[in-house]
Amino acid sequence: MSDNAFVLDSDHIAFRDSVRDLSRREFLDGYHARAARTEFPYQELKKLAEAGLTDLTLAEERGGQGADLLALAVACEEVAYADPNMAYILFSTNSLVTLLAEQESEAVRRWSPRVAAGDALGCWAVTEPGAGSDASGIRTRAVRVDGGWILNGEKTSVTQAPHADIAIVLAQTDPALKARGIGCFLVECADETVGSQSFADPGFKPLGRGSVTMDDTFVPDERVLAEPGKGFGQIMAEFDLSRTLIALTCVGSVQRALDMVAAYAKERTTFGRPLAANQGVSFPIAEHTTYLAAVRALAYQTIGLRMADLPHTTQAAMLKWWAPRVAFAAIQEAVVLHGQVGWSDEMPLQSLLRDVSGYQIGDGTPQIQKIIIARDVLGRDAVGA
Numbered sequence: 001m002s003d004n005a006f007v008l009d010s011d012h013i014a015f016r017d018s019v020r021d022l023s024r025r026e027f028l029d030g031y032h033a034r035a036a037r038t039e040f041p042y043q044e045l046k047k048l049a050e051a052g053l054t055d056l057t058l059a060e061e062r063g064g065q066g067a068d069l070l071a072l073a074v075a076c077e078e079v080a081y082a083d084p085n086m087a088y089i090l091f092s093t094n095s096l097v098t099l100l101a102e103q104e105s106e107a108v109r110r111w112s113p114r115v116a117a118g119d120a121l122g123c124w125a126v127t128e129p130g131a132g133s134d135a136s137g138i139r140t141r142a143v144r145v146d147g148g149w150i151l152n153g154e155k156t157s158v159t160q161a162p163h164a165d166i167a168i169v170l171a172q173t174d175p176a177l178k179a180r181g182i183g184c185f186l187v188e189c190a191d192e193t194v195g196s197q198s199f200a201d202p203g204f205k206p207l208g209r210g211s212v213t214m215d216d217t218f219v220p221d222e223r224v225l226a227e228p229g230k231g232f233g234q235i236m237a238e239f240d241l242s243r244t245l246i247a248l249t250c251v252g253s254v255q256r257a258l259d260m261v262a263a264y265a266k267e268r269t270t271f272g273r274p275l276a277a278n279q280g281v282s283f284p285i286a287e288h289t290t291y292l293a294a295v296r297a298l299a300y301q302t303i304g305l306r307m308a309d310l311p312h313t314t315q316a317a318m319l320k321w322w323a324p325r326v327a328f329a330a331i332q333e334a335v336v337l338h339g340q341v342g343w344s345d346e347m348p349l350q351s352l353l354r355d356v357s358g359y360q361i362g363d364g365t366p367q368i369q370k371i372i373i374a375r376d377v378l379g380r381d382a383v384g385a
Contacts, residue, residue: 039206161208177228247295
């Protein structure tokens, strides 16, 4: 990450440097090997927890670090440079810890310190086989019964589902109400009525992706996170943050790839001079560095808007479709500029390429992000969506 003096004060710069030191010492060298395995990186998660990075934005009075969202953004970019999968764990865990800790129910709050300590894992179960980007069209049903709710349905494409101890589930209580009928529930995955299936993916292997099924799963009232009518808005607000942090995860990953190709271009000689002396090599590096700087600037602007409690849904949507595309193109270029060395699986470039490619889909496809942007620019009536 380059020095962002226009947004980082001395405290944030010191924090950035400490996270950079930790992540490159503990995560960078092992990333390539971890990326090829399906084992969840529990030891690395513990290191994040011990450094106070899993409850970074949780208020101090609730047992957290009390840092601001800018610190979380900085940490996400720095950790992503070393390991983009660990960056996902970082921002997803922070969101989950804060959500759990701020609930009134002790049955929910008790999970927060366990997740923050790396002793329990959670997942966000929103997408369904027939409802992806249109989260308001979910069909998982929650039926009111004495003392709680009965849930039935299937969630799919759930990151960390194969390893999760708890799932944050959106379920429809009244289809006629559409988004206003959606509630948010904490489901304990050890329940015998809850099932999970793993998917085989080219990237995100250590995180895992899969399905969560509920077959007459009882969720007591004390584990309701948002009553019907409030659940959808709560998760949509989280999407604005997660989409921004996904962009910064892409930024960190691209910066590593560009640093690698810059070093290679200066060291590798061809026709008696460094590879970097050829404009066919130096110009693409310059171009992708420019695109990266633009994504980074928009990402920190969006974090600033959120911290100021100003609208930022459109900016988050811009980042969500654009940053993964910029990342994929830049890393692919780094592969090509490395020649046959870059094509080899002995280097982390292929792992980086596979891992960032998934962000083009997760948390909303490019098409849904462009609809969000077009609605803002042209108006919902003009767009017709």
